[in-house]
Amino acid sequence: GAVVSQHPSWVICKSGTSVKIECRSLDFQATTMFWYRQFPKQSLMLMATSNEGSKATYEQGVEKDKFLINHASLTLSTLTVTSAHPEDSSFYICSAYRGGFGEQYFGPGTRLTVT
Amino acid sequence: AQRVTQPEKLLSVFKGAPVELKCNYSYSGSPELFWYVQYSRQRLQLLLRHISRESIKGFTADLNKGETSFHLKKPFAQEEDSAMYYCALSPPGSSNTGKLIFGQGTTLQVKP
Numbered sequence: 665g666a667v668v669s670q671h672p673s674w675v676i677c678k679s680g681t682s683v684k685i686e687c688r689s690l691d692f693q694a695t696t697m698f699w700y701r702q703f704p705k706q707s708l709m710l711m712a713t714s715n716e717g718s719k720a721t722y723e724q725g726v727e728k729d730k731f732l733i734n735h736a737s738l739t740l741s742t743l744t745v746t747s748a749h750p751e752d753s754s755f756y757i758c759s760a761y762r763g764g765f766g767e768q769y770f771g772p773g774t775r776l777t778v779t
Numbered sequence: 780a781q782r783v784t785q786p787e788k789l790l791s792v793f794k795g796a797p798v799e800l801k802c803n804y805s806y807s808g809s810p811e812l813f814w815y816v817q818y819s820r821q822r823l824q825l826l827l828r829h830i831s832r833e834s835i836k837g838f839t840a841d842l843n844k845g846e847t848s849f850h851l852k853k854p855f856a857q858e859e860d861s862a863m864y865y866c867a868l869s870p871p872g873s874s875n876t877g878k879l880i881f882g883q884g885t886t887l888q889v890k891p
Contacts, residue, residue, distance in 0.1 A: 696876045696877060698878070698879075705788075705884075705886070706883065706884070707865065707882060707883045707884050708823070708865070708881045710878070710879070710880065757823070759823075761876060761877035763877070766877065767825055767828075767877070768825075770822045770823040770824065771822065772821075772822045
């Protein structure tokens with residue numbers, strides 16, 4: 665159990681367009697989900713904490729208007745990269761927190777390439 | 780500021796050799812510490828956490844509050860241990876949200 669999926673697994677978009685990435689907890693409910701950004705051979709940078717039914721909490725330096733997060737249900741959080749630029753190209757990873765187990769479960773990641 | 784430091788980007792050892800992946804943290808309270816592992820082309824997964832005091836896949840980690848360290852150790856490395864290892868910290872008060880702060884990661888390469 666405790667599987668987290670992400671869709672799409674990879675996406676290529678043109679500069680100036682918006683892209684939506686979905687994160688789903690398949691077999692448990694997650695009141696809290698997290699979005700990370702990972703650069704090649706580097707660490708995970710926490711972008712924001714997504715709370716079901718309320719606004720996301722963004723980390724310092726992350727533009728909330730550029731990276732829109734919606735946590736509409738206990739099993740789904742979405743990250744929308746608005747007006748994408750080539751520098752937004754990265755690997756985006758989500759995780760879902762399973763409170764009773766005190767553990768985060770990670771999705772497989774989404775590779776975004778902005779041309 | 781909360782920070783997790785993994786000083787080595789790459790650690791290369793031969794099969795059967797002991798392994799120690801270093802992790803130091805800076806936080807004034809009593810955080811919870813974790814080690815996560817990412818095998819090639821796989822998602823990040825929990826390896827162990829300090830409160831459970833488990834040994835997973837032969838790995839152990841002891842929290843040293845005096846030295847603010849949480850080094851990961853294994854007496855005899857196996858080739859299948861080759862992966863990226865991340866040390867992570869959950870600040871006090873994050874128990875209800877699970878927020879994690881990750882170190883830079885260390886690539887462990889176990890040579891035959």
